[in-house]
Amino acid sequence: MAKIIVMTSGKGGVGKTTSSAAFAVGLAARGHRTAIVDFDVGLRNLDIVMGCERRVVYDLVNVLNGEATLRQALIRDKRMENLSILAASQTKDKEALELDAVGKLLDDLRKDFDYIVCDSPAGIEKGALAALYYADEAIIVTNPEVSSVRDSDRILGILSSKSHRAEKGEDPVKEHLLVTRYDPARVEQGEMLSVEDVQDILAIKLLGVIPESQAVLRASNIGQPVILDQGTTPAQAYEDAVGRFLGETIEQRFVKAARRSFFARLMGRPA
């Protein structure tokens, strides 16, 4: 049975699109047929991060309005054969996001894909609600910072009360915590919330910790999801997160500050 995953946060700019792209690639790389849908109508950027912005003919709103079929709108990723992208509209309005039409679109996607990743916009209004409404599982992207944690808490409240599962009294949406832009050195200096602090407040299961890294900006500039930049810490962290999502037990690697070896310190080199 296909699973609908929403990548949401409440707060803007915390790494939802980066994480959606990385996750979708990670799932596809493991052989799962994956579709990724951008729900940020009017402020789309999933297509940029995925590197397919020059191939968008039809978008989500075209399909919802019946102006194009799903087949016409879905863009095949050039790197991963199991991965397809449905871009958001840049010119249309969020008004097109009627829940019934969204439900029908997701049902259609379920026929051809194992996982459907819904990249949510920031906020708690129509776009965000449409993205989370039909979710089976939710990944709550949170920066280790008080505003982000507060907004994540709010979105958790909405998931438990305004999702389809909540309204129909079905099993609740499964919640996962993804902490992004983590800097263990700053945590140790007391400048940043620790993973434990975030977990204490949100009380949901930790899926992964993605360290702050310059690789993320590079990735979005060249339109290649950061998980494909092998060797970088966010790529490794996203790989681990995908593994844990699929049931593997993997230790958290990026929670402690890397200790510089004696020689490295002597030579002035990083660890």
Next chain:
Amino acid sequence: MAVDPQNSKDASEAKPSRLTPMPLRGASYTMMVLRLAELAQPDFFGRLQAKISQAPSFFDGAPMLLDLDGTAGGSAEDFEELKRRLRELRLALVGVQGGDERQQEAAIGVGLAIFPSWRASNKSTRAVDPASQPVRQEAPPEPRKPLLIDRPVRSGMQIYAEGTDLVVTAPVSAGAELLADGSIHVYAPLRGRALAGVSGDTSARIFCRRLAAELLSIAGHHRVSEEIAEAVQGRPVQVRLQGDNLRIETID
């Protein structure tokens, strides 16, 4: 809910001002309402006496309000007579609501107050038909079971335990709001707002495993996080009302 007309702070924490503070405070109470139209029913006082004898201490000295809606006429002497007869049953007629100008003038003439007409759906006061059960927090016919919440109360959520206590066994986030007519028990960190005794029960209390609340309130007397002493922050506490003051004590 007690309301300080100056601002809703405890009197002990009011900032000193150059003007002498008024010796008056606003307050609201639950009260029984007697509909004047009911007096036309057979054996009214007999039935009222029977009701009183079911719970004598409850009714002893209780204030009563006379609802004049749907009636006309009534002189000062009539009101005085009604006052006297209710006094014989140890009930105190304190005022009237509704009615026309003539009736209200007559009421004032015998020292009765004029109350604004409350809708029957108002939670603080309800019109009571003497032939039915009285509605008052302290002596309900059957106690309602506490409202139990065992999932985290997230930011933006609001829980109201009407007519009973609220028990929460999961964390309460900042930005969440708990309300109860009775007491509030949080067997987990309390980071949001907790308002107990919202319908005026000054005996309501708040308990929590870890105090980090944004606001605490009992029967309208509130205190914000900034005004809560360092010594009790982060500790298991009990909050109760002593006079006009919120007392926060650790329970270890």
